Amino acid sequence: MKYAVVTGTSKGLGASIAKLLMEASCHVIGIARNNNQSLTDAELPGTYSYYQADLSDLSQTENIFKSIIDDVKEKGDMESLLLVQNAALVTPIEQAGKQNTGQLVNHVHVNLLSPMIITNLWLDSFRDSNFPLVIANVTSGAANRSVYGWNAYGSTKAGLDRYTATVALEQDELNTGNKVFLFDPSIMDTEMQGEIRSADKTQFADVEKFKAYKTNNSLRDTDVVAQVLVDRLLDADNIKNGEYYSVKDIFK
Numbered sequence: 001m002k003y004a005v006v007t008g009t010s011k012g013l014g015a016s017i018a019k020l021l022m023e024a025s026c027h028v029i030g031i032a033r034n035n036n037q038s039l040t041d042a043e044l045p046g047t048y049s050y051y052q053a054d055l056s057d058l059s060q061t062e063n064i065f066k067s068i069i070d071d072v073k074e075k076g077d078m079e080s081l082l083l084v085q086n087a088a089l090v091t092p093i094e095q096a097g098k099q100n101t102g103q104l105v106n107h108v109h110v111n112l113l114s115p116m117i118i119t120n121l122w123l124d125s126f127r128d129s130n131f132p133l134v135i136a137n138v139t140s141g142a143a144n145r146s147v148y149g150w151n152a153y154g155s156t157k158a159g160l161d162r163y164t165a166t167v168a169l170e171q172d173e174l175n176t177g178n179k180v181f182l183f184d185p186s187i188m189d190t191e192m193q194g195e196i197r198s199a200d201k202t203q204f205a206d207v208e209k210f211k212a213y214k215t216n217n218s219l220r221d222t223d224v225v226a227q228v229l230v231d232r233l234l235d236a237d238n239i240k241n242g243e244y245y246s247v248k249d250i251f252k
């Protein structure tokens with residue numbers, strides 16, 4: 001059986017990734033603060049199990065993932081195991097000097113520290129697995145350019161990029177065969193984009209450009225974007241450890 005653990009499955013890209021993996025007969029374990037009833041109720045070749053967790057709470061993150069790892073290890077029929085770290089937040093959207101400390105702490109915990117904690121547990125717990133592990137971390141173009149108001153988001157995504165590239169290098173040197181890579185989904189029609197459009201121009205200088213993405217129908221559907229990632233995940237031989245894979249590699 002194929003197993004996949006996906007963070008942020010309650011909505012947006014994560015919900016589409018979970019659904020498409022289930023369509024491909026994967027047993028998906030989803031993590032978010034809220035359940036996604038449509039995944040629980042879906043009648044698809046693969047199943048869905050939900051673990052509630054707030055990834056801004058680091059001890060909760062560690063404890064939930066220890067339980068997930070124990071549950072997965074009990075499956076005697078595991079032939080592959082995917083980890084997709086998709087959960088993230090874009091807030092606070094605000095110039096430095098006007099931010100709330102608690103919001104900054106939550107932001108870094110969800111976007112950067114939780115993927116680091118989970119990856120560390122994962123690689124340790126499945127060190128002796130008899131198949132290569134595949135880990136996809138969802139990034140953003142914001143990692144590579146400075147956007148007024150996205151100082152937190154750009155920093156955590158840039159941190160995630162460097163972390164992923166470095167873990168990939170270590171796995172290469174250690175000859176584990178494990179593959180750790182980045183996926184850039186580009187702009188999609190999700191609640192995160194709604195939050196971006198609701199920012200004030202003083203908080204986010206590009207707000208009009210992002211409002212135009214919505215009115216011009218430039219935001220991709222999450223099912224279309226998720227299919228690009230899922231096709232890659234299911235063709236693991238062609239994943240290059242440490243690669244930066246973008247939806248724009250398919251839709252030029």
Ligand SMILES: NC(=O)c1ccc[n+]([C@@H]2O[C@H](COP(=O)([O-])OP(=O)(O)OC[C@H]3O[C@@H](n4cnc5c(N)ncnc54)[C@H](OP(=O)(O)O)[C@@H]3O)[C@@H](O)[C@H]2O)c1
Pocket residue numbers: 007008009010011012013014031032033034035053054055056085086087088089110138139140141185186187188189190191192193
């Ligand atoms: N939308 C875009 O245009 C765009 C562009 C580039 C990159 N991305 C990236 O794509 C990924 C998915 O984004 P999206 O647009 O689908 O976002 P979204 O619609 O806002 O969904 C975010 C997901 O993350 C989960 N999440 C957020 N905070 C959490 C927390 N504290 N604990 C547990 N789960 C949490 C949410 O679940 P709960 O709220 O239920 O906890 C939700 O399932 C993110 O990594 C994002 O940075 C998005």
